[in-house]
Amino acid sequence: MTLRGIARSFDVSMTPAREAVRRLVADGGLNLSSSGRVATPELSSERIEELASIRALIEPELATRALPRAHMALIDRLQSINGTIAETVAKHDDVGYIRANLDFHRTLYLRAQAPAMLALTETVWLQLGPTMRALYARLNRTEVPHNHRLIVAALRAGDEPGLRLAVRSDVTQGLKMLTV
Amino acid sequence: MTLRGIARSFDVSMTPAREAVRRLVADGGLNLSSSGRVATPELSSERIEELASIRALIEPELATRALPRAHMALIDRLQSINGTIAETVAKHDDVGYIRANLDFHRTLYLRAQAPAMLALTETVWLQLGPTMRALYARLNRTEVPHNHRLIVAALRAGDEPGLRLAVRSDVTQGLKMLTV
DNA sequence: CGGTGTTATTTGTGATCACAGTTCGCCCAT
DNA sequence: ATGGGCGAACTGTGATCACAAATAACACCG
Numbered sequence: 416m417t418l419r420g421i422a423r424s425f426d427v428s429m430t431p432a433r434e435a436v437r438r439l440v441a442d443g444g445l446n447l448s449s450s451g452r453v454a455t456p457e458l459s460s461e462r463i464e465e466l467a468s469i470r471a472l473i474e475p476e477l478a479t480r481a482l483p484r485a486h487m488a489l490i491d492r493l494q495s496i497n498g499t500i501a502e503t504v505a506k507h508d509d510v511g512y513i514r515a516n517l518d519f520h521r522t523l524y525l526r527a528q529a530p531a532m533l534a535l536t537e538t539v540w541l542q543l544g545p546t547m548r549a550l551y552a553r554l555n556r557t558e559v560p561h562n563h564r565l566i567v568a569a570l571r572a573g574d575e576p577g578l579r580l581a582v583r584s585d586v587t588q589g590l591k592m593l594t595v
Numbered sequence: 596m597t598l599r600g601i602a603r604s605f606d607v608s609m610t611p612a613r614e615a616v617r618r619l620v621a622d623g624g625l626n627l628s629s630s631g632r633v634a635t636p637e638l639s640s641e642r643i644e645e646l647a648s649i650r651a652l653i654e655p656e657l658a659t660r661a662l663p664r665a666h667m668a669l670i671d672r673l674q675s676i677n678g679t680i681a682e683t684v685a686k687h688d689d690v691g692y693i694r695a696n697l698d699f700h701r702t703l704y705l706r707a708q709a710p711a712m713l714a715l716t717e718t719v720w721l722q723l724g725p726t727m728r729a730l731y732a733r734l735n736r737t738e739v740p741h742n743h744r745l746i747v748a749a750l751r752a753g754d755e756p757g758l759r760l761a762v763r764s765d766v767t768q769g770l771k772m773l774t775v
Numbered sequence: 776c777g778g779t780g781t782t783a784t785t786t787g788t789g790a791t792c793a794c795a796g797t798t799c800g801c802c803c804a805t
Numbered sequence: 806a807t808g809g810g811c812g813a814a815c816t817g818t819g820a821t822c823a824c825a826a827a828t829a830a831c832a833c834c835g
Binding site: 430433434437438441442443461462465466468469472473476528529530531532534535538539542 | 610613614617618621622641645649653656708709710711712714715718719722
Binding site: 597598599613630631632 | 785786787788
């Protein structure tokens with residue numbers, strides 16, 4: 416990945432391409448080697464475990480904060496996203512699956528009214544991007560993740576402990592099998 | 596704060612100044628207004644509470660991970676940093692105090708071998724920078740924070756619950772009185 | 776003296792260029 | 806055929822410039 420190549424492929428000059436790359440580097444989505452070259456970060460199992468731990472720490476908190484504000488329209492929207500996920504599963508659309516999956520989480524967390532926490536979480540998602548790509552490509556899903564249904568159910572019931580557990584499981588479940 | 600002014604004051608061209616600013620923006624340390632102007636983020640009490648919550652979530656985890664690897668030399672070093680903090684308190688050196696305080700935490704967390712978690716925490720510190728500045732300027736400290744001593748004691752005793760509690764208290768204590 | 780329209784300055788953005796360091800390909804000696 | 810060394814091409818960095826937008830200054834009218 417050369418800076419000039421990125422610039423050319425987006426039909427812009429070198430300057431905005433450089434800024435975009437540097438921004439990704441600042442957010443941890445890309446690694447900057449000593450010679451200035453940029454590369455996708457190595458996905459060691461320690462790193463994955465660490466990032467998963469962060470998700471397991473923050474996301475239940477976000478869900479908890481969203482719970483009292485979750486009205487019916489939001490829950491319906493989450494269920495609709497689960498439908499989209501089912502479609503991507505049927506079409507074996509890996510990247511679509513990842514996108515819809517994160518959209519599910521983001522839609523819920525937006526309700527938490529905690530922009531800094533959400534931004535931090537999205538940073539972690541960004542860093543997990545290549546890992547997720549590798550994980551869901553090798554994994555052959557057959558249906559919507561069970562935990563997503565548990566999350567919706569817990570939201571309906573106003574069950575905070577159940578919600579925290581479901582979110583935590585959903586976050587850890589997929590990544591756990593990549594570290595073995 | 597103009598981009599050209601920053602560039603001039605650091606005796607560099609506009610390009611590196613722009614990159615540095617954009618990097619700070621990407622990390623949340625600065626806000627980018629619609630017209631491209633850059634400003635320090637407003638420190639509302641909701642935002643402070645949120646950032647403090649993040650610290651209260653992650654930092655005890657970092658401390659826990661550092662605990663089994665904390666050898667005697669590290670504990671001595673922490674105590675020495677506490678000495679430095681005492682000096683800054685005596686000299687009413689606010690920014691020195693903040694620096695030494697964060698150095699205390701970073702020194703401990705470095706032992707956790709969790710670079711992503713530490714990076715995330717430092718991002719939060721960066722965002723809290725102006726707040727801390729405002730807080731410790733108005734607050735007249737008289738001695739080293741009690742919780743720092745508790746942290747060192749818990750490390751010596753290998754007391755994990757005590758360590759978590761002390762870290763959590765240390766993180767929340769100062770920021771709590773700013774939100775009232 | 777205060778509000779308003781216009782002008783002049785300044786600002787951020789994107790483009791282009793020069794330069795130093797690195798990488799890659801290629802040729803030759805063994 | 807293979808390893809080492811040399812040169813060419815390329816890459817990232819920083820500097821400078823043109824331009825459009827936005828801000829600031831200011832004169833003019835009520």
